[in-house]
Amino acid sequence: MITKLLIANRGEIACRIIRTARSMGIVTVAVFSDADAKALHVRSADESVHIGPSPAAESYLVSEKIIAAAKDTGAQAIHPGYGFLSENADFAQSVIDAGLIWVGPKPDSIRAMGLKDAAKERMIAAGVPVTPxxxxxxxxxxxxxxxxxxxxxxxxxxxxxxxxxxxxxxxxxxxxxxxxxxxxxxxxxxxxxxxxxxxxxWITSPRHIEVQVFGDSHGNVVHLFERDCSLQRRHQKVIEEAPAPGMDEATREEICAAAVRAAKAVDYEGAGTIEFIADASEGLRADRIFFMEMNTRLQVEHPVTEEITGVDLVEWQLLVAGGEAIPLKQEELFIDGHSIEARLYAEDPAKGFLPSTGRLDILDFEEFDGVRIETGVEEGDTISPFYDPMIAKLVAHGVDRIDAIQRLLDVIDETSIYPVRTNAYFLNNALACGQFVDGDLDTGLIEREADTLLVEPEPEEEMLAEAAMGLSSVTNQFGFRLNKTEPLRGWFNVNGQPTEIPLYGECPDEGADFAVVTEQGKTWVVTPWREEGGHHSAADGAILAPMPGKVIAVDVAEGQAVTAGQRLMVLEAMKMEHALTAPFDGTVTELSAVTGGQVQVEAVLVVVEPAKQDEA
Missing domain, CATH: 3.30.1490.20 (ATP-grasp fold, A domain)
Structure with missing residues (x-):
């Protein structure tokens, strides 16, 4: 039995593991970088160890530091969470060689599934259908x-x-x-x-279907049914659910059996996920579902499986790593209701989903029955530019799919976050989208419906008026009841922008310094009128760095003519590439970026002067 566990991760997954470990009586050890010195996972653990500078390559990805931290604190086992070193077979072997327990599959299993080409060949041999x-x-x-x-x-x-x-x-x-x-x-x-x-x-009408599998050291392998992760943006999952809409029992039985064969083919132990791509042009059919890859770790979306099965997958991981058998047999597992998870990110959908960093001055999740919030931050914490910008996973469980959707919409509608921008309103629009509600899914839905999904809600005038009337400035400046037929109108700052708001109703006895309005995933903060410092913005034609990052390619030179949409350079940030393009036809008049250079947010990288229009 494991009695002391080191979590080699951060954020919401570290907090998630700590919660289960504590319920099992296991002492927990957190590791942290400079940026995470005051993070929630550090505050939540029984002990913590500093492992280096903020960049993950100098802290969370340095296996020697993590193993040393485990030994120094007397931890018996290491749980890698997901991401970082979770699917690194060499790290897993180093943990075992150090005399520690690795909470995950055997290194050979990770290697067998780590390279997609070799994994597909192995699956063919095991009789698992693969994509051409x-x-x-x-x-x-x-x-x-x-x-x-x-x-x-x-x-x-x-x-x-x-x-x-x-x-x-x-x-x-x-x-x-x-x-x-x-x-x-x-x-x-x-x-x-x-x-x-x-x-x-490329599969026509693709659906992303995956199966949760679990193995132990006693030769047992079970599945915990399927999840649908078809709602994706740029191949990254946005909303996941279990079970998959439109999955009949016969198809479920075949796909889950194939997943178990896949796990047995690599002598799998612990939690894993077999991912399939389905050609859903004629609905879900077993003969049109193909193996893609295996994730040899716990998945981000594992809570939806937990919600429909009643199983704590982290608890199972710790039990199996300690040498115990899987607690339940296949025939003892069943589906109860429906669960949906939405990934709430600190990102700005209106600006191409670029990450939004900064302090969470307001972070308020309302409690709802059947809703579970998995987060690694609290109000007052900071979203760092060094790591994945996830704020929380919002997970709803209902008696059926429509019930789960409504519960998730309810919690999004009441979630207040400011000033960090989020994708909450985008999630709201996606969940309310007619095709999604009808279960008419494929991985291209978000791209096709982008114009609708990116529409930001506007605050109702009555809501702003109620918020404004609660401010101390109204009480101080007006000092009387504003109950005339035609309301007065006053100037206030709404999210830092000057806004005229009607004033009607009664002034409260005591006013607030600010008021928060939340609707459909969007938060507005109303404050008394004052001249705000101007937000930096370059003239038309100036291309600004949307976030801190590294310039990895510069495609133009000063004096060069460019056309609208032409790529000017590529910025690498948050482990992703972001192409910056010309806003219109013109000429590059200034170029301050160089390949390999680091840039700060809103730095002017290039200026394009618009082409002169020919006189008629």
Whole structure:
């Protein structure tokens, strides 16, 4: 039995593991970087150890520091969470070699499934259906282009060591192949230190279906049914649910049985997920569902499986790592109701979902029956530019799918976050989208419905008026009841912008310094009128850095003519590439960015002077 556990991770997953470990009587040890010195997971653990500077490459990804922390604190076991070192077979082996318990699958199982090409070959041998494509060792551009032509466009380029949507590109036509391949390899090299790729046929009407599996050291392997993760943006999951909409019992039985065969093929122990791609053009059918990859760790979306099965997957991980058998047999597992999870990120949908960093001056989640909030931050904490900008996972469980959707919409509607921007209103729009509600899903839904999903809600005038009337400035400036037929109108700051608001109703006896209005995932903070410091904004044609990052490519020079939409440079931030493009036809008149240079948010990188219009 494990009595002391070190969590080699941060944020919400570290807090999640600490919670279960504590319920089992296990002492917990957190590790932290400079940026996380005051983080919630550090405050929540029984002990904590500093492991280095803020960049993950100098802290959370340094295996020697983590193992040393475990030994120094007397921890018996290490739980890697997800991300970081969770699927690093060498790290897993180092933990075992150090005489510690690794809470995860055997290193050989991780290696077997770590490279997508080798994993697919193993699955073919195990009788698991796979997507048509190219898995060859010849990685030359010429061979890859030839194979893409053979497969037929569109094709999908995937990093063999990839995950989380990184190192993945859909290529529509042959003319785009080389540029997309170069970008894919560069991103894969930066994220996984491996730029090898494989090719797959792009599936029409694709659904992302995955199966939760669990194995132990006694030869037992079970599945805990499927999840649907089809709502994705740029191959990254946004909303996940269990069970999958439209999944009939016969198809479920076949796909789950295939997942168990896959796990047994690599002698799997612990929690794992077999991911499939389904051609849903004619609904979910077993003969049109293909193996994609295996994630040899706990998934971000594991709570929806927990909600419909009543199983604590982290508890199972710790029990199995300690040598015990899986607590339940396959026939004892069943589906109860429906669960949906939405990933709440600190990002700005209106600006291409760029991460939004800063202090969470307001962070308020309302409590609802059947709703679970998984978070690694509290009000007053800071969203750092060094890590994934997730604020929380919002998880709802209902008697059926519609009930779960409504519960999730209710909690989003009451969630207040400021001044950090979030994707909450985007999640609200996605959950309320008619196609989603009807279960008419595929991985392209968000892209197709982007114009609708990106519409920001506007605050109702009555709500702003009520908020304004509660401010101390109204009491001080007006000092009487404003109950005339035609209301007075006063100026206030709403999210820092001057706004005229009607004043009617009664002034409260005691006013507040600010008031918060929340609706459909959007938060507005109303404060007394004052001249705000102007937000920096460059003149038209100036391209500003949307966030701190590194310039990895500069495609233009001063004096060069450019056209609207032409790529000017590429900025790497939050482990992702962001292309900056020309806003209109014109000429580059200033260029301050250089390849390899670090830039700060809102730094002017390039200025494009608009082309002069020909006189009529």
């Amino acid at each position: 494509g190219y898995l060859g060792e010849d990685q030359s551009v010429e061979r890859l282009k030839q194979e893409a032509e053979t497969i037929g466009y569109p094709v999908l380029i995937k990093a063999v060591a990839g995950g989380g949507g990184k190192g993945m590109r859909k290529v529509e036509k042959a003319a785009d192949f080389e540029a997309d391949l170069e970008s894919c390899r560069r991103e894969a090299k930066a994220s996984f230190s491996n730029d090898e790729v494989l090719l797959e046929k």
